[in-house]
Amino acid sequence: MHREIGEAPQVPSLKPSRVRTDKIVLHRTKFEGREVRKIAGRSADERLEEGLRLIALVFYVVGAFVVLAVVNTPLAADEDFRGINRKALNAIAAVAVVSAFATVYAPWHRLPRDAFFAVPAAGVVLISVCTFFSWGWDSFAYVLYVFPASFFGLYFPSKATTGLAFLLLCGASPLLYDWNLQELVEYAVVYVPVFATVTFVSRYVVREVERKEAARRASEEELVEEKARAMELRRMAEMDGLTGLKNRRSLEARLAEETERSRRLGGRFSLLFMDLDDFKAINDEHGHLVGDEALKLVARVLQEDSRSVDTVARYGGEEFVVLLPGTDSEGARAFYTRGREKLLVLSLKELGLPLRLSAGAVGSEAAPDAGGLMQAADRAMYEAKRGGKDRVFVGGR
Structure with missing residues (x-):
């Protein structure tokens, strides 16, 4: 076999693989088309x-x-x-x-x-x-x-x-x-x-x-792993990648469940729709990395102030929604007030700039279904924006 001038010489490929048998380990190496087998020493x-x-x-x-x-x-x-x-x-x-x-x-x-x-x-x-x-x-x-x-x-x-x-x-x-x-x-x-x-x-x-026992154990382990993977995929499908909060789809499903439960059992709940004020200006002046940190900080504050039964979600962009079971619109207003004060202190300390939220709060009586409640909370949030931002507007009265 001839090589052209300047052509790199052909080097035999060495592709080691390890095959474990019952008592020995065979190291197989392909060298110039031949398979060399070496019996490794036992442990x-x-x-x-x-x-x-x-x-x-x-x-x-x-x-x-x-x-x-x-x-x-x-x-x-x-x-x-x-x-x-x-x-x-x-x-x-x-x-x-x-x-x-x-x-x-x-x-x-x-x-x-x-x-x-x-x-x-x-x-x-x-x-x-x-x-x-x-x-x-x-x-x-x-x-x-x-x-x-x-x-x-x-x-x-x-x-x-x-x-x-x-x-x-x-x-x-x-x-x-x-x-x-x-x-x-x-x-x-x-x-x-x-x-x-x-x-x-x-x-x-x-x-x-x-062999059958080993196959049964392997099958059980594989089933457990598959269930764990399925749970992880489900969790990831319901989670916002940036903030770790629930995403919009998960929130809407949870809101529909709570609306149906409230209709059947006569309970109450409230919805708080929030928007980070002047978020576009933060991105333009400080960069998108600072903007991401601002969103994470808002998520952290809301998550820390929430109860285990509450659902905190990033609805999209700089919008956040909190579902508060067993709470009326005034309870939602109180939740916003605590979070607003805490967010202002932490944002100045950690980011060096003030973060403020405009919010709309509605109770479960504001609309008969989940879609109507979300629209009512969204309208209330825009009323807070028109009122000067950095405030909460209680809608549905």
Whole structure:
């Protein structure tokens, strides 16, 4: 492949990506069209967890080996097995099982997953009790061990380790008694496939249960997130972006609700329509940034003076509306008076210029519907403007 003079040389693209598997992390890098895979080292926690599981495996194998020996030995409780007292064998098995159980349930393990270890542990304990009533290889106690041992095989990271554990369990009894090769083969042919089948079927079932549980949790989390996003979108749709107050659409919906409630229950409310005086002059003389700060200050004053049941909204531009449930027009006038004085003090202190509001106040009796009330409050506000600004006019009388 030839390059023209002055053409930049082609550099192989390096696009790293990270793919996490169950036990390892594969770093994939594309280099000249080839994919290079690197197995990253496991973390200290993962190595510790695997080591603890291997220790638990050793304990279980030892305990199972001893239990198998006891179960398959038709001796009295006080007789010896190859020089070891039968009660001592039971004690060894119990210690092995308890040690494995303690290792498995260390605090650093995942408790929901480790809860399954109770199955093989309960099986081994049951076998230890049944050994006192055992009659050799035909003992029902040994059959009970098949399923607990199979379930136990689910929780080791290495398939080879799991297979070795079952081979030891399957081969323990015939090897102890030096059975002939034919008996050993028959034993392996019959029981090893049974153990393997139970193991892999159980592994599949448990993995499916875990997968469905993980999918259910993920679905629930996604549903919660979707609800939170929907609530946030709804809140943003009802909010004025500059001041953080309710916007015009939200105010009109709230006013319609309050009008209907007042009509049905006979309550009262008032509406206060305000306009920031000389706002255009503020923008022209001081700039739009100062104008925005002026609007924010008005919003803050109105919000701080309002009650939790009140609705404070930016109606548009420099216009603000306050809906006051349970308050008549005189109550709206009092609200305006408090806010007017506070706004004047804060605007001089924070902005260095006086901010004043003209307002129109009406009670719910001024009009039969929400639209009529808004128009009445708007007309009252313009009456205040014509009267010299920086004042409130009570309309609807």
